[in-house]
Amino acid sequence: MIGLSAVLLIAAKTVTLVCGAVLTALTYRAYRRTDSPAMRALFVGIGLVTVGSIFAGSLHQMLDFPVATSITVESTFTAAGFAVLTYSLYTEQPSD
Numbered sequence: 384m385i386g387l388s389a390v391l392l393i394a395a396k397t398v399t400l401v402c403g404a405v406l407t408a409l410t411y412r413a414y415r416r417t418d419s420p421a422m423r424a425l426f427v428g429i430g431l432v433t434v435g436s437i438f439a440g441s442l443h444q445m446l447d448f449p450v451a452t453s454i455t456v457e458s459t460f461t462a463a464g465f466a467v468l469t470y471s472l473y474t475e476q477p478s479d
Contacts, residue, residue, distance in 0.1 A: 389444070396440040403433025424471035428464045435460020 407430045414422035439457030442448040 392440065393444070396437060399433065399436045403429065403436070407433055419474075421471045421474040424467050424474055428466075428468035428471060431460050431464030431467060433464075435464065 407426060410422060410426040410429055413419075414426050435457050438460065439453040442456060443450060443453035
């Protein structure tokens with residue numbers, strides 16, 4: 384039988400996947416429309432955070448990796464994603 388904490392984890396990862404996929408798709412469309420380096424960085428950053436969360440959850444739930452390993456993987460992707468998101472705020476906008 385699956386425990387309550389596993390159900391909550393799966394529910395949280397599902398919400399992360401859905402919201403992250405929508406945000407990633409919207410920022411990708413905005414990047415394609417504007418060809419802005421800042422939008423490209425925003426798209427990559429959100430994508431990294433989303434993929435890291437899903438990848439880490441999958442490692443733990445499907446491949447029985449230890450929780451500490453999964454959290455380390457997720458934290459690495461999250462840190463990289465936030466670094467790219469921070470970079471996106473300082474990227475020059477193309478001049479018209």
